Amino acid sequence: MTAPVQATHFEQAAAQARAGDYLAAWKLADAGTTPLEVAQARAFVRYHAGDLDGALMQAREGLRSSPEDPWLLSTATQIALALHRGAAAERTLASWKAQAGDPERESLERATADLVELRRAEAGAARGVRRAGWISAAGALLAACLLAGLARRPR
Amino acid sequence: MSAQRAPSAGWILGLAFASGAVALVLELSAVRLLAPWFGATSGVWTHVIGVILLALALGYLLGARLARAARPQRSLAIVFWIAAASTAWLPSLAQPVCGWFVPQGLGLDEAAGVLRWGSLAASLLLFAPPTFVLGCVAPLATEWLQREQGSSAGEAGGRILCVSTLGSLCGSFATTYFLVPGLGLTRTYLACALLLGLLAAFASLRARRAGPELAALLALAGALLGSRWERPAPGEGDRVLDERETAYQSVRVVERREQGQPTLRFLQVNEGFDSFQSAWQEAPGLLPDGYYYNAFALPPAWDTLRSGPWRTLVLGLGAGSTWRVLEGTLGEGRALEGDGVEIDPGVVELARRYMDLRETPGRRVWAGLDGRSALRSLGGDYDQLVIDAYANQVEIPPQLATLEFFEAAASHLRRGGWISANVGGFGLEDPVALALARTAARALAGRVLLLCVPFSRNLALVGRVGAELPEPGTPAFLELRNVGLARLANQVSLPGTWRFVEPGPERVLTDDLVPIERLQEASLERAAMARAEARR
Incomplete structure (x- = not known):
């Protein structure tokens, strides 16, 4: 995860988080000068502290007020992918693609590939559930027919 | 005819x-x-x-x-x-x-x-x-x-x-x-x-x-x-060292070597999904981020007044990951003693061979015993009781989740002793985690602490008999000698990653009524709803 463009409080918070003092980093994040900076720093700290759900929530909160911020978009996409949340990742990835600058191309491509992989797994899971449902229903129907047919007294 | x-x-x-x-x-x-x-x-x-x-x-x-x-x-x-x-x-x-x-x-x-x-x-x-x-x-x-x-x-x-x-x-x-x-x-x-x-x-x-x-x-x-039965393949880069059918489950030991990373071994049961029963690395001590065993090492680090050997009772010893983490973090001159109970003797056998599980004069392994019946046979006065027993990969055994169980567990601890439990769940509002925490709090007659394990979907439950728990974010919680544990304490002190659960009037799990399967289903449904929410 790289630093966003405007960085004073963010960089201080990031340095503390990298040093393993997440609480101090959190306080610095809270002291950010704009809602965007606060959201960015909070997402960064939570991500590095291992609270991925919390980091995604912070990034999404930041995106509500700054929906085109490329750093938040890339962060939200990557965390959603790490949490196996394909739909959420797909949505932020689309916006990120629109906003990303050239240096982010590589990250974008990697995220796109990860998303394709995740979507494939999700589709596989959905297919598995559908297949299992059909087989179970067919089995139940067959059993009912057999039961009805065999239970009847032959003439 | x-x-x-x-x-x-x-x-x-x-x-x-x-x-x-x-x-x-x-x-x-x-x-x-x-x-x-x-x-x-x-x-x-x-x-x-x-x-x-x-x-x-x-x-x-x-x-x-x-x-x-x-x-x-x-x-x-x-x-x-x-x-x-x-x-x-x-x-x-x-x-x-x-x-x-x-x-x-x-x-x-x-x-x-x-x-x-x-x-x-x-x-x-x-x-x-x-x-x-x-x-x-x-x-x-x-x-x-x-x-x-x-x-x-x-x-x-x-x-x-x-x-x-x-x-x-x-x-x-x-x-x-x-x-x-x-x-x-x-x-x-x-x-x-x-x-x-x-x-x-x-x-x-x-x-x-x-x-x-x-x-x-x-x-x-x-x-x-x-005709030949094929188990699912291990993950990419993983190597199967041994596999066998035990009286309880399919068990295998898998080794993972990644460049620049310590070699890890996992004991997997039934190999389903992305879970494992035990993890091992060459040197005792903290495992990499994301392994809940590390949280079991926090109580001895917080308990600075206690001297002498640290006596533990581990229910659900598996291949002994908890012991290895504790062994490497207790500090110079502090011995680890106690008992480890594992229901599956096949797991213990593999652990002795591949994961350095050893008995010492002060440390005994009880293989083939259920945690609840072990509590009846073993004596008391432990410093810490660790509950890490899962049946069928995802189910907490009902007999290890009830008020009667936690009361029996508390009676095996010295005053000021600790209970630590691993709870699989999705966040601090998870129905299984909350039900267990409320039950433990009632049994211990004091609040218990739920911590989100970093980079993991596990929660660590911590309780104490007859003494106060340190509060996340306070010096008693954060200032630990072991650097790795201090970092972990710092991670789990962030707002939203911990909560206390007080003993209250809510219904708790008892031997008579322990709807653990229903709670687990509610937990999975809650996680699915959270995923759906994230789509919007």
Whole structure:
């Protein structure tokens, strides 16, 4: 995860988080000068502290007020992918693609590939559930027919 | 009366005995065959038993219909051939059938639907055919016996039911204590198929038939030669060091070597999804980020007033990951003593061989004991009791989740002693985690702490007997000598990653009422709803 463009409080918070003092980093994040900076720093700290759900929530909160911020978009996409949340990742990835600058191309491509992989797994899971449902229903129907047919007294 | 030689009643009763035995072997081993894909939860057991009972019921009806024929022994021969062939194919069909429902690499939180319906559908496809035809045996054998012996229907039926049930009795004991742990799944099914095939040949000789039997014989021979159960492959880059069937589960040890990373070994049970039972690295001490065992090392680090050896009781020792983490973090001159209880002796055996599980004069391993019964036999005065017992990968054993259990656990701790538990859950509002925390809080008569383990979906529950817990974010919580533990304490002090649960009037889990399966289902549904919410 790289630093966003405007960085004073963010960089201080990031340095503390990298040093393993997440609480101090959190306080610095809270002291950010704009809602965007606060959201960015909070997402960064939570991500590095291992609270991925919390980091995604912070990034999404930041995106509500700054929906085109490329750093938040890339962060939200990557965390959603790490949490196996394909739909959420797909949505932020689309916006990120629109906003990303050239240096982010590589990250974008990697995220796109990860998303394709995740979507494939999700589709596989959905297919598995559908297949299992059909087989179970067919089995139940067959059993009912057999039961009805065999239970009847032959003439 | 038939033109063939009349067999003795013993032969006919023998056929019924064998069918009853094989039916139970199939029923009890079915979950083992499905477990690598679907786990071995109560739901999977229910599906397997339900499918087998339905198939048997239908088989009884078909057998009754076939018994009206002039020579029921002919049908009996065919039934045995089909049962033999469909049993022999089970090991090699398991992988394609189960894999058809469960894609590889599926996470547990995405798997709720597949778990529910996939195990039912796989049971239908795999186990309904052999048990359906085995169901035909009792009415056909009854008819044959009645005609050969000239006895009444009631007498013949009673004798057949008696031996068939005795066969089931033998089948159940043989499966658990001899067949599956001794022969493994593939050879268990092949042995059953061979037995059924021999009996089919006998019945065919009696019926003097060769047409359909020849086809069945070919199918059986093909299965006997080619049938082999394949477990799901390990993850990319992982190497299987050993694998075996124990009395409780399929177990394997997997090694992961990644460049620049410490070598890790995992003990996996039933290999389902992305979970493992124990983790090992060469040097004792904290495991990398994301392993909940690290949280078990926090209480001795917080308990600075305690000197001398640190005595632990670990319920659900597995391969001893908790001990290794504690051993490496207790600090110079502080010994780790106590007892470790693991229900599966097969796990302990593998752990001794591959994961450095060792007993010392002050440290004993109790293999083959359930955590709850171990509490009754072991003495008290431990510094820390660690609960890390999971049944069937995802289920907390109900007997280790109740008020009575936590009260018994507390009675084994010295004043100021600690309870630590690993709880799989989705966040601090998870229904399973909250129910356990409330129950523990009531038993300990004090608040307990829930911590989200970083980079993981596990929660650590911490309680204390007769003393206050340190509050996250305070110096008592954060200022620890071990750098790794200080970092962990800092991580879990962030707002939103911890909460206290006070003892309250809410309903708690008791030995009388412990709806753990329902809570676990609610937990998975909650996770699915959170995912749906994130889409919006």
